[in-house]
Amino acid sequence: MTAFEVRHYDSVGSTNDEAIRLAAEGAPHGTVVHADQQTVGRGRLARRWLSPPGNLYVSIILRLGLLAARTVELGFVAALAVADAIETMLPKQERATLKWPNDVLVRDGKISGILVEQADDALVLGIGINVLQAPGGVSYKVSTIVGCGGLATVDGTRSALLTALAHWLDIWQRDGFDAIRATWLTRAHPPGTPLRVTIGDRSIEGRFATLAPDGALIIDTDEGRRRCTAGDVGLA
Ligand code: BTN
DSSP: OOOOEEEEEEEESOHHHHHHHHHHTTOOTTEEEEEEEESSOBOGGGOBOOOOTTSEEEEEEEOOOOOGGGHHHHHHHHHHHHHHHHHTTSOTTOOEEEETTTEEEETTEEEEEEEEEEETTEEEEEEEEOSSOOOOSOSSOBOOTGGGTOOOOHHHHHHHHHHHHHHHHHHHHHHOHHHHHHHHHHHBOOTTOEEEEEETTEEEEEEEEEEOTTSOEEEEETTEEEEESSSEEEEO
């Protein structure tokens, strides 16, 4: 089981950048960079991730010896861990659901973001979770744990996340991506859900079919079955 060692910072540019720097210096598997705020937090597709105090910003160095083609799997492992961790802090009736590729939603609002980056022979798993602050200036609906009636602190959220992450990393390493994929499918949009995938200035509409064994999104469109490996997904 992965043992985590947390390095705490008041403020950094991006915890992913700090973790990439530490990885280059040889920081071990399980090193966690946690900052109270980020001044240039990064999101997917070169977006900003607004990072005021009151939310969780962590990046975890993982040395798993994986083939590069399997890196994408880690985002799905992380999404399951985030969803489980958040549900331990929410009222019983609230559910954390998943949206391709790695979004975790509560009450249809994005509550977390996940960014996996390569750092030489290590992977850096960056995770942001909205605990108290709903970041403004974004084009999608957002949620926070406390805003959804949860009882949470930033440090408590980190601790719940690392416990859940150790669990899902174990399952992934023991049983492979099939086990992750099967659980992800039970928590994601059901087959048939109308989706719009936006890639740059193009968008494709279709109905969710499945998650491919390599993590690609499979949708059925009027022109036939399509495979998507990048982009943003919204409900059509
Ligand atoms: C997304 O666009 O959904 C991914 C957002 C990832 C944000 C986290 S916060 C901690 C880590 N450091 C960063 O700069 N980004 C990730």
